[in-house]
Amino acid sequence: xxxxxxxxxxxxxxxxxxxxxxxxxxxxxxxxxxxxxxxxxxxxxxxxxxxxxxxxxxxxxxxxxxxxxxxxxxxxxxxxxxxxxxxxxxxxxxxxxxxxxxxxxxxxxxxxxxxxxxxxxxxxxxxxxxxxxxxxxxxxxxxxxxxxxxxxxxxxxxxxxxxxxxxxxxxxxxxxxxxxxxxxxxxxxxxxxxxxxxxxxxxxxxxxxxxxxxxxxxxxxxxxxxxxxxxxxxxxxxxxxxxxxxxxxxxxxxxxxxxxxxxxxxxxxxxxxxxxxxxxxxxxxxxxxxxxxxxxxxxxxxxxxxxxxxxxxxxxxxxxxxxxxxxxxxxxxxxxxxxxxxxxxxxxxxxxxxxxxxxxxxxxxxxxxxxxxxxxxxxxxxxxxxxxxxxxxxxxxxxxxxxxxxxxxxxxxxxxxxxxxxxxxxxxxxxxxxxxxxxxxxxxxxxxxxxx
Amino acid sequence: xxxxxxxxxxxxxxxxxxxxxxxxxxxxxxxxxxxxxxxxxxxxxxxxxxxxxxxxxxxxxxxxxxxxxxxxxxxxxxxxxxxxxxxxxxxxxxxxxxxxxxxxxxxxxxxxxxxxxxxxxxxxxxxxxxxxxxxxxxxxxxxxxxxxxxxxxxxxxxxxxxxx
Numbered sequence: 146x147x148x149x150x151x152x153x154x155x156x157x158x159x160x161x162x163x164x165x166x167x168x169x170x171x172x173x174x175x176x177x178x179x180x181x182x183x184x185x186x187x188x189x190x191x192x193x194x195x196x197x198x199x200x201x202x203x204x205x206x207x208x209x210x211x212x213x214x215x216x217x218x219x220x221x222x223x224x225x226x227x228x229x230x231x232x233x234x235x236x237x238x239x240x241x242x243x244x245x246x247x248x249x250x251x252x253x254x255x256x257x258x259x260x261x262x263x264x265x266x267x268x269x270x271x272x273x274x275x276x277x278x279x280x281x282x283x284x285x286x287x288x289x290x291x292x293x294x295x296x297x298x299x300x301x302x303x304x305x306x307x308x309x310x311x312x313x314x315x316x317x318x319x320x321x322x323x324x325x326x327x328x329x330x331x332x333x334x335x336x337x338x339x340x341x342x343x344x345x346x347x348x349x350x351x352x353x354x355x356x357x358x359x360x361x362x363x364x365x366x367x368x369x370x371x372x373x374x375x376x377x378x379x380x381x382x383x384x385x386x387x388x389x390x391x392x393x394x395x396x397x398x399x400x401x402x403x404x405x406x407x408x409x410x411x412x413x414x415x416x417x418x419x420x421x422x423x424x425x426x427x428x429x430x431x432x433x434x435x436x437x438x439x440x441x442x443x444x445x446x447x448x449x450x451x452x453x454x455x456x457x458x459x460x461x462x463x464x465x466x467x468x469x470x471x472x473x474x475x476x477x478x479x480x481x482x483x484x485x486x487x488x489x490x491x492x493x494x495x496x497x498x499x500x501x502x503x504x505x506x507x508x509x510x511x512x513x514x515x516x517x518x519x520x521x522x523x524x525x526x527x528x529x530x531x532x533x534x535x536x537x538x539x540x541x542x543x544x545x546x547x548x549x550x551x552x553x554x555x556x557x558x559x560x561x562x563x564x565x566x567x568x569x570x571x572x573x574x575x576x577x578x579x580x581x582x583x584x585x586x587x588x589x590x591x592x593x594x595x596x597x
Numbered sequence: 598x599x600x601x602x603x604x605x606x607x608x609x610x611x612x613x614x615x616x617x618x619x620x621x622x623x624x625x626x627x628x629x630x631x632x633x634x635x636x637x638x639x640x641x642x643x644x645x646x647x648x649x650x651x652x653x654x655x656x657x658x659x660x661x662x663x664x665x666x667x668x669x670x671x672x673x674x675x676x677x678x679x680x681x682x683x684x685x686x687x688x689x690x691x692x693x694x695x696x697x698x699x700x701x702x703x704x705x706x707x708x709x710x711x712x713x714x715x716x717x718x719x720x721x722x723x724x725x726x727x728x729x730x731x732x733x734x735x736x737x738x739x740x741x742x743x744x745x746x747x748x749x750x751x752x753x754x755x756x757x758x759x760x761x
Contacts, residue, residue, distance in 0.1 A: 367736065367739035367740060369703060369704075369707075369737075370704060385736065385739065388734070389734045390734075390735070410711065411707055411708065411711055411735060413704050414704040427704065427708070429708070429711055433712075433715075434708040434711065455705065455709070457704050457705055457707070457708050458702065458704045458705060471704075477664075478701075478702075478705055499701065501701060501702040501705045502702035502703075502704065502705065515701065517701070522700055541746075544702055544703060545703065560746050563745075589703065
């Protein structure tokens with residue numbers, strides 16, 4: 146069925162006042178064309194498919210609600226779900242808890258040791274005034290009988306989920322030594338069929354747990370390749386709304402956007418430099434797909450590859466000094482690396498005859514990409530130290546792999562029971578998740594930077 | 598029977614004979630007033646088996662082998678038919694729209710689709726069609742004809758659409 150808001154939400158672009166981003170690259174702000182916090186009726190469900198057992202036992206005592214009626218958001222439920230989903234922790238069920246303390250002085254460590262909880266989280270939520278709440282939480286090491294962290298937040302109701310994710314990040318970091326990525330967001334493309342069988346594409350952004358999905362753009366023509374700016378405030382993407390590929394940048398809060406590449410031929414594969422000043426893209430304006438670097442503020446264009454083969458899918462090294470990309474200059478697609486200042490391209494992938502769409506781990510030590518094995522397209526990880534490759538999946542049609550911003554997981558798109566879904570696998574291969582949409586296909590995940 | 602229908606039947610008959618001669622394992626459709634060449638569109642191969650009212654070739658796509666942008670002999674017939682039409686109609690321009698199957702990565706497939714479209718442009722140029730009359734674009738794997746995830750769908754989706 147076609148919900149009534151469809152009629153309003155299908156993007157209609159008026160191009161009369163738009164000028165292309167040509168040699169001098171003039172930038173025109175377009176207003177009201179793209180969505181700001183638009184509705185997205187398809188909901189993401191995340192399930193652990195492997196490795197849900199065996200995490201460190203932890204107790205998250207239900208946060209005490211000190212107001213009247215029902216609490217707007219059960220913050221401790223969000224923390225519990227986040228930590229369980231990470232696969233690193235096994236939160237105690239409520240009925241296994243010996244007590245439900247919420248103040249420092251109520252904690253009796255001995256009773257938590259008896260149920261084998263290594264860490265304990267307590268807290269409460271208090272209404273301060275209409276639509277303003279105070280959340281306080283403390284994290285304890287049960288064996289050393291010591292507080293590891295304690296914070297207080299005062300927020301509006303719509304930020305209580307965010308507080309939950311921040312608490313999860315703090316707990317995760319204190320207990321594992323690694324940064325948590327629960328406060329991050331995920332951008333993705335989804336495709337549905339409207340009542341008249343036409344395809345409808347949406348570019349959406351949701352919290353890392355799938356909550357709060359918001360469509361920022363919808364179109365009856367394909368949308369592709371979302372890429373986050375390093376400050377998490379903008380998305381670059383490719384839209385076919387003009388019947389061919391063009392690259393846009395869109396501000397997430399205000400919904401304003403600019404078109405940065407609409408040259409003859411392909412305009413694709415945008416990737417932001419780590420400092421946010423430049424963008425690597427693939428353009429075929431000079432005859433075949435080559436990689437270029439756009440300086441966003443100077444509005445200049447620099448060509449980086451010179452080759453009759455396909456060069457595409459650029460990604461920056463975290464230090465901003467190199468680009469990795471896909472090229473079929475040696476016959477089939479393989480991964481290459483080149484200094485951003487130019488110079489010789491170095492081949493990085495040698496196993497198999499199809500390796501494509503590379504992207505770096507946040508520490509710059511590894512590269513994830515799609516590799517073909519026995520006719521299947523799987524997620525691989527190359528270690529740059531010894532060039533060895535590890536294949537992390539055994540599905541058939543994997544695409545678009547990307548490291549979580551804390552490096553703990555690889556998120557990718559795949560096909561399951563005929564539908565497009567997202568999946569993730571922990572860097573050690575132990576924990577696996579499935580992200581499904583209530584309707585339609587979901588693909589091309591892009592994980593936001595930490596603390597957007 | 599209109600003249601073009603007679604012509605059509607002749608074509609069908611000739612093709613069926615040809616099929617008999619070269620591929621005896623293929624079943625030949627009985628030929629009558631409503632004779633249709635089965636699977637012609639899927640194969641994208643049988644140029645001239647039907648004529649549109651305006652004389653335009655009716656096969657509007659060419660298909661490609663996996664991971665390939667080379668034009669095989671069946672496709673060549675289709676492209677030659679379009680070249681003949683374009684030569685006879687010098688004011689007509691066309692767009693070549695390249696597509697890939699879903700396997701592999703999306704941005705690479707966008708490039709593959711373009712390579713296919715350009716291969717058709719190149720062949721039409723060799724056949725004497727001015728490049729200024731042709732534009733090419735690629736949809737990569739974004740616009741499949743068949744959304745199934747199997748060999749038959751992939752074969753269908755690896756294509757260049759000839760758009761007048």
